[in-house]
């Protein structure tokens with residue numbers, strides 16, 4: 001993950017990446033926030049300073065953007081501080097997939113269900129928990145895996161264009177143990193139309209990780225879980241062509257490559 005510390009020149013970052021921001025602590029410093037993508041994102045205090053992570057969506061417009069840092073002090077002083085970031089365009093491949101027809105030509109009932117679930121998921125992503133639940137580095141959800149496939153790919157299902165792939169697919173056989181990429185609170189654990197058996201984890205500061213197409217879910221909503229906890233088993237439920245783990249990350253709603261969170 002790239003980071004920005006007392007940045008002088010503009011920082012360059014690609015579409016679909018997470019960006020860690022850090023500012024040093026000072027006496028009397030009470031809050032730090034950054035405005036990005038029309039959202040006010042809090043910093044958390046940790047170690048010698050303050051940090052947060054912002055997401056650059058895979059379809060963020062390329063070019064120069066301004067992020068506005070604001071420091072608030074205990075004596076009431078407010079200190080604004082603009083920084084520049086340059087977003088570079090990435091070329092994402094197109095993938096053609098064949099899935100069961102019911103996932104492409106939706107029945108009325110499935111269309112209503114998928115719409116409801118889409119709304120429920122977007123409500124989760126819109127919530128920014130104002131603290132960081134983690135202290136250790138982010139890790140891959142399957143031990144020993146070093147790479148994934150398909151992040152950002154434009155997708156055509158049964159000859160029909162659909163939304164880009166917002167996560168990384170990890171090779172996994174049914175029954176492979178899946179662990180959260182970091183400590184967090186389970187905010188959703190149930191079967192969804194497209195995602196099959198799904199677990200969503202809130203890591204705080206607007207960062208969510210999702211684990212989809214599971215054969216089994218082993219956690220409950222509301223539970224705080226650590227990376228040593230098996231949250232579920234890999235499978236092939238929902239809109240899939242075979243068993244694998246779909247691992248996705250949203251950072252304040254932005255679709256980012258989950259590997260960009262690893263240090």
Ligand SMILES: [Zn+2]
Nearest residue numbers: 167168169246
């Ligand atoms: Zn996937």
